[in-house]
Amino acid sequence: MRNAHRTTLAALAATVTALVLAGCSGTDTPSTADSGPDSEPVSLKVGYIPASVYAYFWQAQDAGYFEDAGLEVELVPMSGGGEIIPALQSGSVQFGISDAMGVINAVNNGIGIEYVTFNASQTEESPIHSVVVKDPSITSAADLNGKTVATNASFNTDWTMMRAWLRQGGADLDSITFLELPFPDQLAALDAGTIDAAGMLEPFVTSSRGAGLEVIGDFFTEVQSPSVLSGVAATNEYVEQNPDVVERFVEAVEKAVDDFNADPQVARDRIAENTEIDPALVAEMNLPVWSNDTDPSQMQFWIDAAEEEGIVETDLDPTSLIWTR
Known part of the structure; x- marks a missing residue:
């Protein structure tokens, strides 16, 4: 069964085609050398799905948090984990979104990646x-x-x-x-x-x-609430070689998350501005719950679920899947 599951990596995440922005970026690999915020900006590419769950990228960009951190960030729309994880491996993007099973499947198949921030969830009060x-x-x-x-x-x-x-x-x-x-x-x-x-x-x-x-x-939250499901990943190698860039990138994302938690209308405004969703629908729909202090042990639920389904056959340490400062 394990070998059969290895062929499913390309189907790990959703193709949310109704939300995709027009236009895609090139594939030139940017410079990623560490530098301070006052030095020449570090160019980064981030693979993501242009959906409400990842609206914090738009806020970090629009509010100038990436720029303040000395980062020049290009958000690259992608179809999901099947495209993003190989892009992380090749270095064509430095960061990329992934659901929990995407990271687990990748690590189980010998791909060295980890979350730099595991931040999006849902609860019984706000199921998505x-x-x-x-x-x-x-x-x-x-x-x-x-x-x-x-x-x-x-x-x-x-x-x-x-x-x-x-x-x-x-x-x-x-x-x-x-x-x-x-x-x-x-x-x-x-x-x-x-x-x-x-x-x-x-x-x-x-x-x-x-x-x-x-x-x-509500098939997530009736099983587990809160249910932490996704975040931003990078390769172990990139994290080890660029700790300062990772720190500054995560801090910019966390400022955006803080904005959303202080005023959810900020999140709705970013979603309405950056997707084709009807503004009336944006005003009505449930939002994800974002957090900057998710306990790495939350990954244990997904490890156990993967074992239940026969997707992984070896024990994984949840703390090894999430970067900590």
Whole structure:
């Protein structure tokens, strides 16, 4: 089973196509030598998905936090972990977003990466992932026995947590067909009846309610709350060779997170300005919960979940997966 799972790295994260900004960057490798904030700016490329979860990049850029830290940051839109992790390995980006399972899968397959900040989560009070159905007779996990359930990708946090939620709700996983379907395509598939349930992410959860569909559960937070799911990663080698740059980059991101926590409207403004989501929908949808002091032990939940699914076969130390000052 382990060898089979090694082939799934390219499907670790969502292709959130409705949120992608126009235009992509070149692939020239920038200079990454350490320097002080008052020296020549350090050029960095950051691979990310232009979605609400990673809105802190826009705030750090717009508020001048990267510039104040002596960093010239280029945000490079990418499709997900299958593109970002190889880009980290090659050095074409210095930092890149990843969900928890992306880092675990990479390390399990011998790729030396770690989180420099593990900062995005959701809670029972503010879930951003939900199970959405059209058929009113489906009201629980057990009602999905023999049905088709869509997640955005396989072997990522969404797929793993959907299976945990179904298992917790008494569903028979062997009877359920799991289908990979990008978030923007899930609503149409439900409407057409080609799937029976979808594991959706905001803003698609909120827009589905407006389309008359039903939410039957919050499949992340009903299993684990708070549920820390993603952050920004770099290679172990880059972190070791550029500690000052890493420190300054993380401090700039943390200032943006502080802004969001002080006034959530700042986050909504950045999302509305940098995505194609209707501003009315941005005002209504749930936001992620961002934190600058996530305990590395939070990764243990995902390690245990990966072992439950047979994705990893060796013990991983959660503290080795998250950089600490």
